[in-house]
Amino acid sequence: MFKSRGDIVYKCTVRLLEDTEILECEFHPSYKGKYLLEYVCQQLNLTETDYFGLRYVDAGGQRHWLHMAKLILKQVKDASPILFSFRVKFYPPNPLLLKEDVTRFQIYLQLKRDLLHGRLYCTSNEAAMLGALIIQIELGDYDPSIHVGNYVTEMRLLLRQTDAIEARIQELHREPVELTPGGGGGVKGMTTQEAERMFVKIACQLDTYGVDPHPVKDHRGNQLYLGINHSGILTFQGSRKTHHFKWSEVQKINFEGRMFIVHLNYPEKKHTVGFKCPSGAACRHVWCCAIEQMLFFTLPSSSDASVYSGGGLFSWGTKFKYVGRTEREILERDGLLAPRDHQDEGSSTGGKRKASSVPATPSTPMTGDFGYSSLPRSTHSAPLEESSAAGEPCNGGCLLSGPAVDIALACCGDHLHPPDDRPCTTEYGLRDSFEHSSSESGVTHVSHTTVGGAGMGTGPASGPGAGDDWGRVSTGALPPAPRPFSLIRAFVPSFLFVWASLAIAALLVFETDWAPFRDLKRRPEILSLRRHYYAPLKEYLRRKIVELF
Template sequence: MNKGYRCMVRLLDDQEEILECDFQGHQKGDYLMEEVCSKLNLIEKDFFGLRFVDETKQRHWLDLTKNILKQVKSMNPIIFCFRVKYYPKDPHRLAEELTRYHVYLQLRRDLLHGRLYCSADDAALLGAYIVQSELGDYDPSEHAGNYVSNFKILLKQTPETEQKIMELHQTAMQGQVPATAENNFLRKACMLDTYGIDPHPVKDNKGNQMYLGVNYAGVVTFQGSRKTHHFKWSEITKFNYEGKMFVIHLYYAETKRTMGFKCVNSAACRYLWRCAVEQRLFFTLHSSRDAPAIVTGGSFFSRGSKVRYSGRTEREMLEHASSVTRDPPRVRRSLSFRNRLNEGTPTVDEEDVNYRPQQMGPSRPYTNAPYGTNKVPSNTPYSNSMSNATEPGMQTNAIEKQQRPDLLHTPDGDVRKRLPSGEIRTRRHSDVTGTHSPGFDPAQTPEPGEIVRPPKSSYPPSGFGKSFSWNRFLKVCPWAMLFSVLFVLGSLLIVLEVDNETLRPLKESHEIEVLSRNYYLPLKAQLRKSFNLFE
């Protein structure tokens, strides 16, 4: 009998209650997505997704084709966040007001957390639409003083920005009902360069820190507040990754090119690759039936990844939603931004705080630059302060130093304990973690001033250091290298010559095509001509 599990789903509006959903151990992600969308009464559900953060602070989208429990087995409690996964090119083409309202909530959230970065004038206009949606028309008897200060709208909200928002609310927003104000907000937001962009921290081939995002228009990179690249979907032939390196294969001006970007770690690179592949399929395919299984080989020492697209494409979603006839569902609006400023910080959840990988350093305090100027606030997703990377081991040592001031960490990785007499006891990492060599008794406490060493039984046998033989190594090494070369050549020959469905994606890869065209086919023709081979 399958065991039941319970998860929590945070919604786009923080004021709404958290959904609690039950699922069985054998059920897949599409069951949970259907359950959430059913409770929210959404039919255009393919624009949305469920995102979660694993134990390494890496974000993931729940794969709807795979088992739920296998994807979140390390999480306790199990928490998902309901978010917009595919930002539509034109939100006004969505069939229902309820769907547009949820996209509006997501963009309002992006503006609050700095992902929807824009100029000061645009930020003030977007803020005025939000105030109009929540307060209605300006009334001097009700809206006295700096009434916008009761709202937390922008990541960097200054009195000057609040004054601009009030001026626009009092003069340019009259007569707009909430739905109209929200539609105008969507119309303005979808024209911004950062619309639909979830910034991934990367470095280019020169080591410059930048941020890469994917939306309906293709792949975009930013350096600070400046857009540096825009690769359109029509120019991109495929994506792949190898270790930390994310590679974009391009074809434009009748020339094949590649662009590589280095991610923080391999998990972040794999997540970026998957996001890019899914976004490309969603916005470019006419039908989900045409979706191929996308495979990347990773590298020689790392596993690859595979994406089998599920769900409908944007074209299919719009056609399906327009054919559905039902009474317009009721939109429940809430004043979710009231009094946020008085609480000190925006209301965020773990998924919003940890959208960058764990190794990324903490954000620096705000600068005094106004929102939207060329000087980007230091803790926005597009600021360079997020490029302070630390090695995983350094974080562990720093935490241990704070918790155990009696330990002295040496550069070679040893840990030494200060004894009462002032002497230092040397411990290897196994002593700290609780694993010890055979024959070592951790219960034996040292006398003050004594240097503790393992007993003789735990040392390697005598002569161990002399067992290595250079002559044996020099005899074996050439044969090992010859075997490796023959193995690689044999594998390449199989890939190039065998017409197999399994090997076809590898055979059609750019690297194999270049190798075949420039080297293998000319060599094969020469051998055929000289020795009558390959006839």
């Protein structure tokens, strides 16, 4: 922080998608988050800014997305130094529909980063092809005079880069595209743009595309990872994707304390599923991420979109105001989707819908045709019937029964939410640890830190509403999880109650001739109180009321 022309100006560092690239920025105390994001995007020549965001880590180690409509300084007041990470916040279902090449390049950089840190799960063959495409983009066509030895080892491409995969990457780099029938083979002969588009095309069809895993536990205490992207909410356990709750099936989302709760609405019945987060702050972060993703990909318009969660006699609850355009508005602006008909907006099935209600967080997702469908999921997923037939237990976010269900879930431990770039367990290299970049927890280091935890991956998929396994689960209202006691939340209502009681007592004593108060009104203390305080205050209020009317 330093003085500039008599005003206080704050310095911050923004780490870009390449760890070696940073931006030094300045902002005034009155600047909001939108200013900083627009400044970074301007430096990168990005015009499609709605898909990106700035992430930071607070003093307690909890990650946050910088809110665009709130003051920057208020959000990072305890941070020193002030460090942000520029990241893709909303992964588009089909990145190839983006208008600008520079936007697609930033998406490529993010996916390349996800692959390196293990968040982008894929099979060994897919990992080898993605690695070969990166080599083709960065080194060009294979040249035996230049690319000698095991040159792939010098480049960090994957979380677990084995010798077998490196050999396969080199093989694909040497083979021309047309080597096998059907356009298979290697990557030799591809231009940089063609290789980049192929990389993005493969990556966006994977189950973990756009997924940032959040550690949670189900009602049995099993360690899970919760992922949220354009298609909905996914759960992973070990190397298996256990459930996929689509946005069209999500009625509302809320949280109570450390409990993240999803209310699902199917034609035959309603279900409630809950997950226990490591802390209240982590739970609120998961809720905010889920709400933003759902609103961005489901609402037809972002105007007046606000949601609520929690609330009660001794708590304020949480309100979240959505800021920015939705995906549908972006597509309409870019001419990729016809504007909505005003007649449709007034209909009961497809109008502009708010996602606000009290006390929970209902959101009525917009499930109309966006002009294109989401890309197909990875082919190594199996329907729920297969897992049920095999007798596999319900491992990922199982449905909670009614009030009889014990929701005192096992504690998730005291470990902090990993700041960034946590890998998934991959088929080509199982790893029961988290690695994350220091990009959100430090400025000078670019090495990786290992944090304890379990990995995640993709395997047999299961979806709610299908198969007998789900039909055997009873449904009911989820009992609210106990909210941690807050002194401030308890003090304010108590303070107001005491003063209201005193005001009523004063009116009864000074303004009525009730027999029980006659002796009290003659006491010297009460007479002095009335003459010096009550009477002047009463006269002052009377004058103000007369002036007002």
